[in-house]
Amino acid sequence: MAEVLRGNLAQLSLLDILKMLSAGNRSGRLDIRQGAKSGEIYLQYGNLVHAVSGTHLGEQVVYTLMGWLEGDFSFTPDVEAPEQSISVSTEQILLEAARQADQWGDIKEVLSSTDAVFKISASGSTNTVSLKPIEWQVLAQINGERSVIEIADLLDLHEFEVAKIIFGLTTAGLLHEVTDSMNAFREIVDESFFEQLMVNFTEVIGPIGPIIVEDEIKLLGEDREAFPQSKAAELVERVSLEISDSVKRAQFQKQMVAVLRG
Structure with missing residues (x-):
C-alpha cells in the first residue's frame, strides 16, 4: 500500500x-x-x-x-x-x-506547548478570583513539575480541556509558566500559610478543622515542618472537600487562593 x-x-x-x-x-x-x-x-x-x-x-x-x-x-x-x-x-x-x-x-499564545509546566504566581489581583470545582482540581495538580499533558492524564481529562483551564488561570494572573523546571528546587511553605489555613478552615468547619488538616498532611506523605510548596494547592483542595456547603466551600477556596499566592 x-x-x-x-x-x-x-x-x-x-x-x-x-x-x-x-x-x-x-x-x-x-x-x-x-x-x-x-x-x-x-x-x-x-x-x-x-x-x-x-x-x-x-x-x-x-x-x-x-x-x-x-x-x-x-x-x-x-x-x-x-x-x-x-x-x-x-x-x-x-x-x-x-x-x-x-x-x-x-x-498557544500563553502555553508554549502541552508539555509546558506551570506554577502559582505571586503577582496580580485576587479580588475577583472565584474558581469552579474543575478549575480547583486542575490548580491542585499544578506544582511546578507536572506538565499540561501529565495533569490531563492524572485527572482523566483531555488535553484541550486542561489547556483551556490553565489558559484561563494564567490570563487571570494566577499562574505562570516555568521556563526551567528541571532546575526547580523543593520550596517549603511558610508557617504563615498553615496559620491562615487553620484560621480560615476552622471558621467554616469548627474546632475539628486543625485535626482534619493534620490528617490530610499525613495522607499526602508529608509533615508540616517541611511541607513542599508544590503540594500546597492540593492540600487546600483536599481539605475544602470536607466543607459540605458549596457556598462556604467556594468562599474558603477564594480566601486560600490569596494565601497561596502570598
Missing part, C-alpha cells in the same frame, strides 16, 4: 488534512506523530470512524490531536479500522474541531 499523503503539521494543519480526506471520500489510516507521542485516525469513505492515541479512543482523541501544531503525518489508503469508536457525524466533528482550533490559537 502506497502512502498518498505525508508531511508536517506546521505546513498543513490536521483540520485541513481531515477536510481534504473527507471531501475526497477517502478510506484509510492517518498517522500523526509528535516526538514520542502518536495517534491514529481512521476514515471510511470520507467518514471518521475511529481514533486512538495511547489509551484514549474516540471523538475526543481527534480534538486532542488538533492541538498538535507540530509533528509529522502520513496517510495510508485502504487500511480498515480495527473498531468503530466514533458515532457522531464527521460534519459535526469538523465543525467542533474548527471551533476548538480557533481557541487553540489563543491558548
Whole structure:
C-alpha cells in the first residue's frame, strides 16, 4: 500500500488534512506523530470512524490531536479500522474541531506547548478570583513539575480541556509558566500559610478543622515542618472537600487562593 499523503503539521494543519480526506471520500489510516507521542485516525469513505492515541479512543482523541501544531503525518489508503469508536457525524466533528482550533490559537499564545509546566504566581489581583470545582482540581495538580499533558492524564481529562483551564488561570494572573523546571528546587511553605489555613478552615468547619488538616498532611506523605510548596494547592483542595456547603466551600477556596499566592 502506497502512502498518498505525508508531511508536517506546521505546513498543513490536521483540520485541513481531515477536510481534504473527507471531501475526497477517502478510506484509510492517518498517522500523526509528535516526538514520542502518536495517534491514529481512521476514515471510511470520507467518514471518521475511529481514533486512538495511547489509551484514549474516540471523538475526543481527534480534538486532542488538533492541538498538535507540530509533528509529522502520513496517510495510508485502504487500511480498515480495527473498531468503530466514533458515532457522531464527521460534519459535526469538523465543525467542533474548527471551533476548538480557533481557541487553540489563543491558548498557544500563553502555553508554549502541552508539555509546558506551570506554577502559582505571586503577582496580580485576587479580588475577583472565584474558581469552579474543575478549575480547583486542575490548580491542585499544578506544582511546578507536572506538565499540561501529565495533569490531563492524572485527572482523566483531555488535553484541550486542561489547556483551556490553565489558559484561563494564567490570563487571570494566577499562574505562570516555568521556563526551567528541571532546575526547580523543593520550596517549603511558610508557617504563615498553615496559620491562615487553620484560621480560615476552622471558621467554616469548627474546632475539628486543625485535626482534619493534620490528617490530610499525613495522607499526602508529608509533615508540616517541611511541607513542599508544590503540594500546597492540593492540600487546600483536599481539605475544602470536607466543607459540605458549596457556598462556604467556594468562599474558603477564594480566601486560600490569596494565601497561596502570598
